[in-house]
Amino acid sequence: MKAPPMKLLRRLKLLIAVSFSFGLVSFAPLAVADQPETRPKIIFFDVNETLLDLDAMKSSVSEALEGREDLMALWFSTMLHHSLVDTSTGQYHSFGDIGVAALMMVAENNNIEITPEAAKSAIATPLTSLPPHPDVIGGLQRLKAAGYTIVSLTNSSNAGVKAQFEFAGLTPYFDQRLSIEDIEIYKPNLAAYDWALKKMNVEPHDAMLVAAHGWDIAGAKAANMQAVFVARPGKALYPLAKEPDFIVNGIDELADKLIK
Amino acid sequence: MKAPPMKLLRRLKLLIAVSFSFGLVSFAPLAVADQPETRPKIIFFDVNETLLDLDAMKSSVSEALEGREDLMALWFSTMLHHSLVDTSTGQYHSFGDIGVAALMMVAENNNIEITPEAAKSAIATPLTSLPPHPDVIGGLQRLKAAGYTIVSLTNSSNAGVKAQFEFAGLTPYFDQRLSIEDIEIYKPNLAAYDWALKKMNVEPHDAMLVAAHGWDIAGAKAANMQAVFVARPGKALYPLAKEPDFIVNGIDELADKLIK
Numbered sequence: 179m180k181a182p183p184m185k186l187l188r189r190l191k192l193l194i195a196v197s198f199s200f201g202l203v204s205f206a207p208l209a210v211a212d213q214p215e216t217r218p219k220i221i222f223f224d225v226n227e228t229l230l231d232l233d234a235m236k237s238s239v240s241e242a243l244e245g246r247e248d249l250m251a252l253w254f255s256t257m258l259h260h261s262l263v264d265t266s267t268g269q270y271h272s273f274g275d276i277g278v279a280a281l282m283m284v285a286e287n288n289n290i291e292i293t294p295e296a297a298k299s300a301i302a303t304p305l306t307s308l309p310p311h312p313d314v315i316g317g318l319q320r321l322k323a324a325g326y327t328i329v330s331l332t333n334s335s336n337a338g339v340k341a342q343f344e345f346a347g348l349t350p351y352f353d354q355r356l357s358i359e360d361i362e363i364y365k366p367n368l369a370a371y372d373w374a375l376k377k378m379n380v381e382p383h384d385a386m387l388v389a390a391h392g393w394d395i396a397g398a399k400a401a402n403m404q405a406v407f408v409a410r411p412g413k414a415l416y417p418l419a420k421e422p423d424f425i426v427n428g429i430d431e432l433a434d435k436l437i438k
Numbered sequence: 439m440k441a442p443p444m445k446l447l448r449r450l451k452l453l454i455a456v457s458f459s460f461g462l463v464s465f466a467p468l469a470v471a472d473q474p475e476t477r478p479k480i481i482f483f484d485v486n487e488t489l490l491d492l493d494a495m496k497s498s499v500s501e502a503l504e505g506r507e508d509l510m511a512l513w514f515s516t517m518l519h520h521s522l523v524d525t526s527t528g529q530y531h532s533f534g535d536i537g538v539a540a541l542m543m544v545a546e547n548n549n550i551e552i553t554p555e556a557a558k559s560a561i562a563t564p565l566t567s568l569p570p571h572p573d574v575i576g577g578l579q580r581l582k583a584a585g586y587t588i589v590s591l592t593n594s595s596n597a598g599v600k601a602q603f604e605f606a607g608l609t610p611y612f613d614q615r616l617s618i619e620d621i622e623i624y625k626p627n628l629a630a631y632d633w634a635l636k637k638m639n640v641e642p643h644d645a646m647l648v649a650a651h652g653w654d655i656a657g658a659k660a661a662n663m664q665a666v667f668v669a670r671p672g673k674a675l676y677p678l679a680k681e682p683d684f685i686v687n688g689i690d691e692l693a694d695k696l697i698k
Contacts, residue, residue, distance in 0.1 A: 262522035
């Protein structure tokens with residue numbers, strides 16, 4: 179068994195401390211295992227940050243924000259928040275449009291002048307030309323060769339993820355691409371996972387979601403799926419949600435676990 | 439008519455430009471008016487940032503984050519995002535607990551060591567000892583004297599808002615305090631507004647929500663309520679949501695509009 183990174187061990191230790199000290203959550207024995215109990219019939223992959231490296235956008239976004247590279251994380255958080263604001267209020271706009279709106283809000287809140295044209299060009303082109311993380315292609319190749327059915331499940335639009343996969347060279351590894359655009363309900367709303375499961379005709383416990391976002395893990399576990407957290411740098415789990423089934427540092431490590 | 443601040447005018451101009459240039463949203467003539475069409479029977483007030491000054495937490499939160507005052511906005515955005523992650527996945531934790539979890543996530547994502555004890559003490563005490571914005575007490579006094587029914591509607595817990603109001607001296611001005619804790623569904627989920635309207639036995643168009651958050655305006659308008667945006671510094675509207683009925687710079691200005 180590969181040891182999980184120290185940072186995660188520290189986080190889990192803190193979680194236990196939180197549970198005891200403040201009664202924030204009911205303490206449950208650590209459920210993180212080494213490998214899945216049941217071989218999944220379908221592996222769903224989140225896309226942005228899980229497979230593709232969003233850091234490549236840092237220069238364009240920070241350039242639009244007068245060099246404020248530190249605002250990149252706030253922009254992405256604001257975009258995610260407002261995707262759920264849309265779903266919570268019965269609205270829908272594409273993830274790209276919410277990204278532009280979020281960038282304009284972050285700019286205004288920080289007294290930065292930005293035109294919508296600048297906001298759009300800072301996001302649109304870079305978002306569809308993100309490179310895959312270095313562990314991704316090798317890992318997908320091996321999972322595919324081992325016979326796994328591989329499906330993407332993303333908040334990006336259908337056209338967006340098609341362009342992303344073509345640029346990143348990921349198209350051949352996926353049996354299907356699913357976008358929440360088809361139902362206009364953003365992850366982690368449970369309806370998004372339920373829809374994907376029905377679409378692929380698979381029971382929750384036979385399906386696995388792989389994601390670098392704690393909120394996506396929270397959603398998949400609440401939908402009774404298996405869930406694997408990819409511990410990308412700067413991506414913490416949500417301490418109040420159910421634990422993932424296991425944690426990996428990359429897709430190559432996921433292949434190690436799933437191919438025996 | 440008092441002119442809206444230049445920043446907002448600029449934003450609205452940008453919104454129109456966005457609508458035309460990119461088809462991001464369907465363009466609608468600017469609906470922001472000077473005063474309400476119908477005198478509201480009940481005025482609902484959001485609490486944090488709308489009435490109370492969250493800036494007072496900056497020193498304690500930034501101290502917990504090794505002096506990184508720039509992470510305050512990311513912490514608050516992460517807290518708001520994860521309140522909706524909870525609601526979207528059928529979970530519930532108190533706003534305070536989500537705040538502690540968000541602070542731990544922001545710390546971990548920025549390689550800052552923080553104990554849960556430090557995260558909790560950075561938030562818990564300051565959150566219940568926030569001062570009101572300087573325009574708040576005078577505005578509430580006049581609205582109350584003019585016979586308006588005044589109700590708070592907040593994501594904070596019942597105990598939390600009780601303590602917040604006692605510290606800030608707001609208790610006497612409110613006919614009722616409502617917390618989404620009673621239904622365990624966070625704003626801006628439409629169920630939160632619907633619940634509040636039923637609870638106060640008022641029709642949506644007879645009720646007005648006053649908030650300094652674009653996402654709260656989005657929710658109230660989607661619930662068919664009147665909505666007034668309080669343009670606090672660093673608080674932009676969500677450009678893709680319905681416009682508020684009107685915009686004020688403070689609660690004193692709200693009283694000007696509602697008392698003739």
